[in-house]
Amino acid sequence: MKPQSHLFKENAKKALNDANLARALNNMKAGFQDKRRATIAKLPEFQDLRDQARDLKNHTLENLDFYLSRFEDRVTEKGGHVHWARTPAEAREAVLEICRSVDAKTVTKGKSMVTEEIGLNDFLIESGLTPIETDLGEYIIQLRHELPSHIIAPAIHLNKEDVAETFRENHTQLDPNRRLDQVQDFTDEARAILRQKFQSADVGITGANFLIAETGSTVIVTNEGNGDLTQVLPKVHIVVASIEKTIPTLEDSATILRVLARSATGQEYSTYTTFSTGPRRPGDLDGPEQFHVVILDNGRSALLGTEAQDTLRCIRCGACMNHCPVYGSVGGHAYGWVVPGPIGAALDPGLIGLEEAHDLPNASTFCGKCAEVCPMKIPLPKIMHHWRVKEHEAKLSPPRFRQGLAMWAWFARRPRLYRLGANAAIGMLGRLGAKRGRFAKLPLAGGWTAHRDLPAPSRGTFQQQWARHKRSQAPSSS
Amino acid sequence: MDQPRVGLFVTCLVDLFRPVIGFSAVALLERAGCQVEVPTDQTCCGQPAYNAGDLKNSRSIAQSVIRAFEDFDYIVAPSGSCAGMLRAHYPDLFKDDPEWSPRANHLAQRTHELISFLVDIRGMASVENVGFEAQATYHDSCSGLRELGVKAQPRRLLATVEGLDLNELPGAETCCGFGGTFCIKYPDISNRMVADKTADITATGADLLLAGDLGCLMNMAGKLKREGSTTQARHVAEVLAGMTEGPAIGEPEKAPGT
Numbered sequence: 001m002k003p004q005s006h007l008f009k010e011n012a013k014k015a016l017n018d019a020n021l022a023r024a025l026n027n028m029k030a031g032f033q034d035k036r037r038a039t040i041a042k043l044p045e046f047q048d049l050r051d052q053a054r055d056l057k058n059h060t061l062e063n064l065d066f067y068l069s070r071f072e073d074r075v076t077e078k079g080g081h082v083h084w085a086r087t088p089a090e091a092r093e094a095v096l097e098i099c100r101s102v103d104a105k106t107v108t109k110g111k112s113m114v115t116e117e118i119g120l121n122d123f124l125i126e127s128g129l130t131p132i133e134t135d136l137g138e139y140i141i142q143l144r145h146e147l148p149s150h151i152i153a154p155a156i157h158l159n160k161e162d163v164a165e166t167f168r169e170n171h172t173q174l175d176p177n178r179r180l181d182q183v184q185d186f187t188d189e190a191r192a193i194l195r196q197k198f199q200s201a202d203v204g205i206t207g208a209n210f211l212i213a214e215t216g217s218t219v220i221v222t223n224e225g226n227g228d229l230t231q232v233l234p235k236v237h238i239v240v241a242s243i244e245k246t247i248p249t250l251e252d253s254a255t256i257l258r259v260l261a262r263s264a265t266g267q268e269y270s271t272y273t274t275f276s277t278g279p280r281r282p283g284d285l286d287g288p289e290q291f292h293v294v295i296l297d298n299g300r301s302a303l304l305g306t307e308a309q310d311t312l313r314c315i316r317c318g319a320c321m322n323h324c325p326v327y328g329s330v331g332g333h334a335y336g337w338v339v340p341g342p343i344g345a346a347l348d349p350g351l352i353g354l355e356e357a358h359d360l361p362n363a364s365t366f367c368g369k370c371a372e373v374c375p376m377k378i379p380l381p382k383i384m385h386h387w388r389v390k391e392h393e394a395k396l397s398p399p400r401f402r403q404g405l406a407m408w409a410w411f412a413r414r415p416r417l418y419r420l421g422a423n424a425a426i427g428m429l430g431r432l433g434a435k436r437g438r439f440a441k442l443p444l445a446g447g448w449t450a451h452r453d454l455p456a457p458s459r460g461t462f463q464q465q466w467a468r469h470k471r472s473q474a475p476s477s478s
Numbered sequence: 479m480d481q482p483r484v485g486l487f488v489t490c491l492v493d494l495f496r497p498v499i500g501f502s503a504v505a506l507l508e509r510a511g512c513q514v515e516v517p518t519d520q521t522c523c524g525q526p527a528y529n530a531g532d533l534k535n536s537r538s539i540a541q542s543v544i545r546a547f548e549d550f551d552y553i554v555a556p557s558g559s560c561a562g563m564l565r566a567h568y569p570d571l572f573k574d575d576p577e578w579s580p581r582a583n584h585l586a587q588r589t590h591e592l593i594s595f596l597v598d599i600r601g602m603a604s605v606e607n608v609g610f611e612a613q614a615t616y617h618d619s620c621s622g623l624r625e626l627g628v629k630a631q632p633r634r635l636l637a638t639v640e641g642l643d644l645n646e647l648p649g650a651e652t653c654c655g656f657g658g659t660f661c662i663k664y665p666d667i668s669n670r671m672v673a674d675k676t677a678d679i680t681a682t683g684a685d686l687l688l689a690g691d692l693g694c695l696m697n698m699a700g701k702l703k704r705e706g707s708t709t710q711a712r713h714v715a716e717v718l719a720g721m722t723e724g725p726a727i728g729e730p731e732k733a734p735g736t
Contacts, residue, residue: 009664016666325653329670363664365657365671366529367620388531397530401663409527409535412490413542415519426494437730438703447662451669452700455495455728462488462497466516469501 001119003352004336008359011334021157021331028156032322035266053256054377057313067213067246074216078278080291088118091296096127098292102236104202110227111135112207113151114240116338132197134226136190143170149332152264152318157331204230208241214249217277221270228274237288242296244312259375264317299351307386311347313376320370326363342370346383358396361387422461430457484512485550489560490522491692502719503556503592510600517546523563526659540568544585553589556715557691558622561591566625591622597631608720609640615647615684619691632714649678656697672701687711699727
């Protein structure tokens with residue numbers, strides 16, 4: 001997908017003015033945060049599991065070449081095929097080639113952020129195929145020609161009324177007077193329509209939560225069962241996943257699975273956890289005839305060994321965005337790329353370039369909530385800070401901001417001059433503001449006073465008052 | 479250390495906007511048996527530069543802070559944000575510098591946020607003969623909470639203030655949207671965050687908002703005032719020190735000279 005992250009400020013502004021979006025985001029926050037808190041409270045070893053998960057992923061990243069090649073060997077042994085893709089274009093071509101080799105017309109898809117990243121749907125449509133998203137949220141946004149706004153809840157920006165409208169517009173074959181106001185109504189309707197698509201699909205495409213090097217298995221977790229129907233019913237199953245999804249062993253998947261759903265939706269486990277190992281074997285009752293894994297790099301290997309390497313531990317649970325007050329204010333679309341929220345702010349500059357994405361790591365108060373909830377203990381604010389350092393070095397921040405900062409720093413390094421300036425400025429401001437105690441408007445403070453009053457300073461700085469106090473040795477003169 | 483020498487890191491915002499917090503800090507530290515000094519060659523901890531990715535200026539400012547404070551037994555700041563900068567980020571700034579790294583680490587180890595210093599290091603369990611009639615609520619500022627573990631300490635001391643009722647703020651640990659230069663760079667997002675915060679504060683029915691960081695307090699008080707709220711805002715140290723004669727944050731002085 002074409003990044004729009006350079007439009008962050010504009011898009012954030014639009015999002016903030018969207019009352020419908022604000023309502024949807026408020027619902028999301030309450031739901032995800034409370035559920036996560038409740039389920040984690042029931043697992044005393046949760047913090048230990050975070051350490052284990054972090055360590056095993058660090059180990060994998062340090063030996064990624066080894067585990068990737070072991071994964072390829074195992075997949076091949078089990079009768080599957082691995083396709084390496086350095087770029088989105090290579091990944092798209094690999095998928096198309098497989099589809100063409102079986103003369104595919106219809107392709108069902110389980111939810112996959114990597115296929116969003118490589119813009120697979122549009123490409124398949126241009127190539128004459130019909131991709132159909134089967135995750136309810138993805139299905140809804142596909143009908144609306146929108147992009148996901150969240151990595152586990154792609155349609156989280158919508159309310160029930162929006163979905164009802166979309167279904168009525170698109171499912172014109174159904175009774176226009178049918179009831180459509182409960183989540184169950186949407187699920188039932190989508191299920192009935194998608195059943196036919198599952199049965200007619202030639203190829204099923206899913207993502208992967210893990211690629212297990214020990215067994216050559218790919219793993220998906222879903223709550224709707226759509227992933228299983230996508231990968232089991234068609235003749236061909238294509239997994240599209242990025243290199244950092246690799247883990248060493250089957251047992252390692254259990255460690256991460258124990259923190260994944262709890263962090264994501266507050267479930268102990270997702271409804272479906274599905275392991276796929278190779279194509280159907282003789283005697284198997286079901287399964288695809290062909291099993292392909294397209295493994296995408298797209299800039300990730302370049303992050304290894306850098307300060308942004310820790311972002312590759314991410315298991316895409318979404319906890320950071322569910323808890324982020326900035327994401328909770330502007331939603332996912334404002335970030336302008338497939339991975340929004342704090343992890344997007346830490347990862348995206350590395351994948352789509354700092355020039356495109358330098359606003360994202362700045363749009364954080366460094367409140368630290370994201371790192372607190374991250375099951376993989378990714379130091380998200382630290383990585384955002386790393387990008388700010390790079391941004392400063394590359395002089396990408398707004399010139400006015402840089403000049404203001406340089407001037408302030410010049411004074412801050414010279415305490416005596418700073419004090420003279422501070423005494424003069426605060427003296428004046430204090431006199432101006434004494435009557436009301438605050439300013440509703442002030443030159444050069446427009447960003448602040450547009451939305452809130454600025455409390456006025458007292459008469460004189462602390463240092464001035466302290467010096468007077470020391471001279472008189474009288475009690476506080478404040 | 480019967481009477482440790484404490485260097486008060488005033489913080490730029492307290493110095494410029496609300497000296498009473500500095501005086502409250504001195505009073506509390508003295509009550510906790512400390513000998514307090516206020517070095518005059520301090521300006522700011524350097525966070526605006528650090529958060530903007532300007533390491534050169536951050537280091538230069540940090541060096542002047544280290545020079546001014548390294549001889550004290552403790553360095554105490556009435557702010558979790560600035561104390562967090564000295565404690566958590568100075569060592570990082572100099573990690574590859576053989577001369578400054580030990581000095582930064584030495585400073586970091588002895589730097590504390592005011593209220594947690596009083597409780598955790600000086601063993602203060604109560605404030606005596608301090609009263610303030612108020613229905614209060616408390617906001618946990620992010621850096622103090624997550625970098626320094628400031629959570630129970632202010633509540634423990636506030637519970638000993640006569641007449642003060644503390645009602646917990648739902649979402650007390652959610653950022654208020656100040657974020658230093660964040661509120662200038664992204665004023666609209668910051669506004670949504672602080673509006674959400676003041677809605678929560680108003681819903682508690684509190685007439686007094688307390689917190690341990692003046693930046694957050696100026697943000698929340700500024701928004702409360704803009705909304706026409708009568709809820710007052712003060713730094714927790716003012717209440718604990720009993721220095722509540724003067725106006726609350728953003729309020730006019732009652733009579734000249736007070």
